[in-house]
Amino acid sequence: MTEQPAGSRATMSDVGKRAGVSHQTVSRVLNEPWRVSRETQQRVLDAIADLKFHPNTVARALARQRSGTIGMVSTGIALHSHSKRMIAFNEAARAAGYQVSMASVATADAVSLRDAIETLIAQNVEGIVLIAADEGAIDVMRSLAVPVPVVFAESSGRSGPDNVSIDQFVGGRMAAAHLAELGHRQIAHLAGPGWSLDASERLRGWSAELSERGIPARTPIRAADWTPDSGYRTASLIAAMPEVTAVFASSDQLALGLLHGLEDQGLRVPQDLSVVGFDGQPEAAHFHPPLTTIRQDFAELGRRLMGAMAAKLEGEALPELPPLVPELVVRKSTAPRFLAAELAAESEPRAARRRTKV
Amino acid sequence: MTEQPAGSRATMSDVGKRAGVSHQTVSRVLNEPWRVSRETQQRVLDAIADLKFHPNTVARALARQRSGTIGMVSTGIALHSHSKRMIAFNEAARAAGYQVSMASVATADAVSLRDAIETLIAQNVEGIVLIAADEGAIDVMRSLAVPVPVVFAESSGRSGPDNVSIDQFVGGRMAAAHLAELGHRQIAHLAGPGWSLDASERLRGWSAELSERGIPARTPIRAADWTPDSGYRTASLIAAMPEVTAVFASSDQLALGLLHGLEDQGLRVPQDLSVVGFDGQPEAAHFHPPLTTIRQDFAELGRRLMGAMAAKLEGEALPELPPLVPELVVRKSTAPRFLAAELAAESEPRAARRRTKV
DNA sequence: CCGCATTGTGCGAGCGCTAACATCTGCGCC
DNA sequence: GGCGCAGATGTTAGCGCTCGCACAATGCGG
Numbered sequence: 029m030t031e032q033p034a035g036s037r038a039t040m041s042d043v044g045k046r047a048g049v050s051h052q053t054v055s056r057v058l059n060e061p062w063r064v065s066r067e068t069q070q071r072v073l074d075a076i077a078d079l080k081f082h083p084n085t086v087a088r089a090l091a092r093q094r095s096g097t098i099g100m101v102s103t104g105i106a107l108h109s110h111s112k113r114m115i116a117f118n119e120a121a122r123a124a125g126y127q128v129s130m131a132s133v134a135t136a137d138a139v140s141l142r143d144a145i146e147t148l149i150a151q152n153v154e155g156i157v158l159i160a161a162d163e164g165a166i167d168v169m170r171s172l173a174v175p176v177p178v179v180f181a182e183s184s185g186r187s188g189p190d191n192v193s194i195d196q197f198v199g200g201r202m203a204a205a206h207l208a209e210l211g212h213r214q215i216a217h218l219a220g221p222g223w224s225l226d227a228s229e230r231l232r233g234w235s236a237e238l239s240e241r242g243i244p245a246r247t248p249i250r251a252a253d254w255t256p257d258s259g260y261r262t263a264s265l266i267a268a269m270p271e272v273t274a275v276f277a278s279s280d281q282l283a284l285g286l287l288h289g290l291e292d293q294g295l296r297v298p299q300d301l302s303v304v305g306f307d308g309q310p311e312a313a314h315f316h317p318p319l320t321t322i323r324q325d326f327a328e329l330g331r332r333l334m335g336a337m338a339a340k341l342e343g344e345a346l347p348e349l350p351p352l353v354p355e356l357v358v359r360k361s362t363a364p365r366f367l368a369a370e371l372a373a374e375s376e377p378r379a380a381r382r383r384t385k386v
Numbered sequence: 387m388t389e390q391p392a393g394s395r396a397t398m399s400d401v402g403k404r405a406g407v408s409h410q411t412v413s414r415v416l417n418e419p420w421r422v423s424r425e426t427q428q429r430v431l432d433a434i435a436d437l438k439f440h441p442n443t444v445a446r447a448l449a450r451q452r453s454g455t456i457g458m459v460s461t462g463i464a465l466h467s468h469s470k471r472m473i474a475f476n477e478a479a480r481a482a483g484y485q486v487s488m489a490s491v492a493t494a495d496a497v498s499l500r501d502a503i504e505t506l507i508a509q510n511v512e513g514i515v516l517i518a519a520d521e522g523a524i525d526v527m528r529s530l531a532v533p534v535p536v537v538f539a540e541s542s543g544r545s546g547p548d549n550v551s552i553d554q555f556v557g558g559r560m561a562a563a564h565l566a567e568l569g570h571r572q573i574a575h576l577a578g579p580g581w582s583l584d585a586s587e588r589l590r591g592w593s594a595e596l597s598e599r600g601i602p603a604r605t606p607i608r609a610a611d612w613t614p615d616s617g618y619r620t621a622s623l624i625a626a627m628p629e630v631t632a633v634f635a636s637s638d639q640l641a642l643g644l645l646h647g648l649e650d651q652g653l654r655v656p657q658d659l660s661v662v663g664f665d666g667q668p669e670a671a672h673f674h675p676p677l678t679t680i681r682q683d684f685a686e687l688g689r690r691l692m693g694a695m696a697a698k699l700e701g702e703a704l705p706e707l708p709p710l711v712p713e714l715v716v717r718k719s720t721a722p723r724f725l726a727a728e729l730a731a732e733s734e735p736r737a738a739r740r741r742t743k744v
Numbered sequence: 745c746c747g748c749a750t751t752g753t754g755c756g757a758g759c760g761c762t763a764a765c766a767t768c769t770g771c772g773c774c
Numbered sequence: 775g776g777c778g779c780a781g782a783t784g785t786t787a788g789c790g791c792t793c794g795c796a797c798a799a800t801g802c803g804g
Binding site: 397398399409410413417441442443444445446447448449450451 | 759760761762763
């Protein structure tokens with residue numbers, strides 16, 4: 029047994045020595061096995077197994093001038109959708125043979141973002157994936173003239189080669205359409221924060237759908253951020269609009285807070301008000317009431333993100349795929365307007381209070 | 387302007403040439419500046435700025451025989467607590483000058499875990515952090531004889547050098563104590579999945595606190611996993627125990643499902659039953675009713691994880707820190723047992739139904 | 745039998761950096 | 775005035791791998 033001294037790992041030369049070939053042949057067995065004769069190959073493979081040899085990725089990266097690493101930038105907020113995207117991308121990248129170096133920033137301001145990206149660049153990443161890409165992030169990327177391919181994971185209207193996303197516009201339409209089909213005519217929108225590209229697209233979709241149906245779109249209510257707290261705070265605003273019978277909230281989190289706030293305002297969902305969320309996080313099925321929402325397939329998104337990145341890195345054309353469309357999940361937070369009226373008539377107290385408001 | 391050809395980055399030799407020194411002096415300016423004269427230093431620094439030079443971390447890693455990278459293993463489940471830990475650790479690691487390579491596994495079975503760890507090892511990571519460390523994971527680590535330091539982020543009773551965690555045992559006690567002090571004497575426990583170390587500690591804490599107070603601990607109810615669905619399913623079991631007046635759920639997610647299930651069973655929280663959760667995720671404040679829970683400081687945990695890792699890597703002693711203890715956040719899902727009885731008396735129907743059950 | 749592909753393998757250089765050693769200068773001191 | 779020594783810098787040799795090329799061995803047509 030030619031045991032390696034503990035700690036220091038075997039190198040290609042070690043393997044070569046053991047198999048009676050040069051280190052170069054070992055390299056070939058690993059990278060272009062078809063150029064090596066069957067038997068030599070086997071001998072080398074045996075030696076590799078014996079020595080538990082793993083090629084040193086660092087040395088390989090240096091020699092190849094390719095790090096095999098993709099940088100992943102994300103914000104420090106533990107948002108369900110972000111986590112899902114990160115995990116899905118990470119799995120896809122590993123499957124494709126890439127390593128992923130993560131750089132999360134506490135706040136998504138230009139300075140931290142710049143810092144994160146520079147750290148990544150210094151690591152020789154071959155590409156960068158932006159998990160949460162707001163306007164600001166895109167500006168930063170531009171101003172830095174990042175020397176590697178960048179892929180965004182957020183909707184920006186046109187889904188281009190560097191922008192892989194689930195169609196948020198269509199999602200917004202679906203939410204509005206669902207509500208309109210239930211007979212609602214005064215459909216408010218609790219919009220996500222202004223800097224979010226996804227939020228803007230959802231809003232656009234909601235507005236487009238309504239106008240196509242000849243329903244006037246009300247001025248959206250803006251949440252300061254994605255937290256349920258923000259959603260909660262908007263409840264009083266909505267309670268002050270007695271004509272509104274439905275709300276499309278731009279995320280499940282926002283909807284959760286809204287549901288809570290609405291209850292505190294003495295309004296019942298779905299009797300007084302229908303609510304639709306967006307994201308499809310598993311918790312939503314257990315909200316009070318279970319939330320009708322727009323579900324997104326984040327796992328597929330992660331795979332496609334990696335696909336787009338791979339295409340850029342390997343210079344191939346991006347495979348033409350059907351657009352990634354979200355899905356309406358109907359639960360208990362939405363009801364027909366007529367039913368709502370009926371139910372309201374049955375139990376007077378709250379409904380009465382409501383109708384007389386402002 | 388001696389512009390670099392686009393794409394290829396400047397090297398130390400380039401910088402050296404520009405500053406009129408050897409590449410080695412450039413290296414010294416970066417790594418041991420005190421050995422270089424003031425003026426030379428300045429000239430080199432200027433050249434670095436001019437050429438926008440960033441040292442190539444890959445080459446550095448090869449030469450130093452240290453990758454400067456820490457591997458982070460996590461499960462593919464977008465659990466709030468996991469995400470928080472990951473993000474917090476990532477930020478701390480970056481602050482300490484380390485890169486972090488992420489490897490998330492779809493399922494935490496031995497095979498995928500082994501694969502993830504081997505990928506990381508092949509990347510020459512200097513250490514590995516396990517974000518979700520169940521029994522199985524620890525066994526895998528042992529069986530692999532991982533050649534680098536490993537740190538776990540989950541409670542395992544004794545918090546040792548390789549196990550940094552928020553004290554789950556104490557958290558369990560706090561939950562039980564809160565309920566006991568409200569006068570409850572039949573306090574059920576909806577335990578997390580059996581493989582979770584954290585879950586076991588919370589259970590141990592609950593049980594220890596009760597027995598110290600002379601309150602018999604009931605057989606815990608086991609959730610299959612951490613999902614709210616699992617929590618929901620256990621509601622009927624709890625409804626079938628009319629003597630129980632309080633439940634300590636092992637996570638906020640579980641509690642969310644439980645709250646929903648309890649409502650479907652016609653039981654009101656906190657009138658019929660008090661519920662305490664665990665984790666302190668921001669959503670919990672907006673559950674129905676807002677959930678009393680045990681909040682954990684994940685940001686600090688992340689920092690300490692990195693601290694422990696740094697200590698191992700640099701061979702220093704781990705700084706002695708006060709234990710990381712969670713915090714009780716009282717909201718509306720818990721009430722005194724007496725109040726509960728009173729309230730129950732007021733509104734007969736549900737309570738009556740309840741008392742006559744099984 | 746020679747020339748010339750074709751296949752299999754080895755040799756040497758080099759990726760960009762660090763570490764160890766070598767060199768060179770200036771200065772204090774006996 | 776030569777010695778020693780410290781400070782500042784250069785030189786050289788790797789780190790473990792890949793790439794380009796050289797080279798040997800084989801096969802095959804003319």
